Amino acid sequence: MRTPIIAGNWKMNKTADEAVAFVEQIREGLNATSGVDIVLCPPALAIPAVAASVKGTKIGVGAQNMYFAESGAFTGELAPNMLTPFCQYVILGHSERRAYFGETDEGVNKKIKAALAHGLTPMVCVGESLEQNEAGETHSFVSGQVKAAFAGLTAEQASVCVIAYEPIWAIGTGKTATVEQAGAIIGGTVRTAVAEILGDDVAQQVRIQYGGSVTEKNIAELMAHPDIDGALVGGASLKPTFVELVANAA
Numbered sequence: 001m002r003t004p005i006i007a008g009n010w011k012m013n014k015t016a017d018e019a020v021a022f023v024e025q026i027r028e029g030l031n032a033t034s035g036v037d038i039v040l041c042p043p044a045l046a047i048p049a050v051a052a053s054v055k056g057t058k059i060g061v062g063a064q065n066m067y068f069a070e071s072g073a074f075t076g077e078l079a080p081n082m083l084t085p086f087c088q089y090v091i092l093g094h095s096e097r098r099a100y101f102g103e104t105d106e107g108v109n110k111k112i113k114a115a116l117a118h119g120l121t122p123m124v125c126v127g128e129s130l131e132q133n134e135a136g137e138t139h140s141f142v143s144g145q146v147k148a149a150f151a152g153l154t155a156e157q158a159s160v161c162v163i164a165y166e167p168i169w170a171i172g173t174g175k176t177a178t179v180e181q182a183g184a185i186i187g188g189t190v191r192t193a194v195a196e197i198l199g200d201d202v203a204q205q206v207r208i209q210y211g212g213s214v215t216e217k218n219i220a221e222l223m224a225h226p227d228i229d230g231a232l233v234g235g236a237s238l239k240p241t242f243v244e245l246v247a248n249a250a
């Protein structure tokens with residue numbers, strides 16, 4: 001039985017003060033929801049304040065990115081061991097990082113291994129562009145991304161990972177994939193790719209989220225699909241109605 005997981009990716013929004021004020025608004029409502037893991041992923045500078053604000057609740061904290069080395073001449077980067085005092089999760093390979101900051105499958109694979117070595121749960125993002133979707137390349141592209149991300153992982157390591165299937169054309173656009181589309185790729189492509197490299201047991205344990213314009217209105221329908229184990233939520237995680245979204249997912 002896979003516990004659903006809803007994560008809010010705040011992207012580059014909210015100062016530390018704004019983040020804490022928002023957490024104070026939603027904390028009680030989120031904490032009252034049972035049957036679902038909840039993760040807030042603020043911008044890096046707000047992470048310590050958000051971690052302090054959710055202490056003693058069931059709400060987890062995640063980073064939006066990290067580097068794979070523990071220290072060194074990597075200007076502007078954050079190491080896994082810098083996150084572990086505050087975070088339990090880290091988003092890796094988000095399509096915005098791949099598109100704007102040159103992230104590669106190889107780099108994402110290194111980051112996943114580093115996160116796991118430090119006890120952080122990676123939320124690994126995969127997903128195709130509109131062009132790839134229209135060209136009928138979704139299955140081969142997404143399957144390749146999953147296999148590259150998980151290359152060299154043991155079954156034990158892979159089974160604790162979370163994967164977010166986020167079609168790029170659905171992120172921040174208001175266009176959600178239909179439950180049938182999302183479920184077909186999550187079950188038929190993402191979970192199958194994990195099974196092909198690590199076996200069925202691992203594939204059945206890995207939690208796979210859908211991401212792309214998820215709101216409090218469409219979450220319940222998405223969650224009703226047996227292969228969809230939660231959501232990575234952008235825009236809708238910045239509003240007080242995120243509480244409703246999480247409650248509707250549970």
Ligand code: PEP
Nearest residue numbers: 171172211212213234235
């Ligand atoms: C995201 O940030 O990963 C995302 C899916 O954004 P949105 O929910 O706004 O589409």
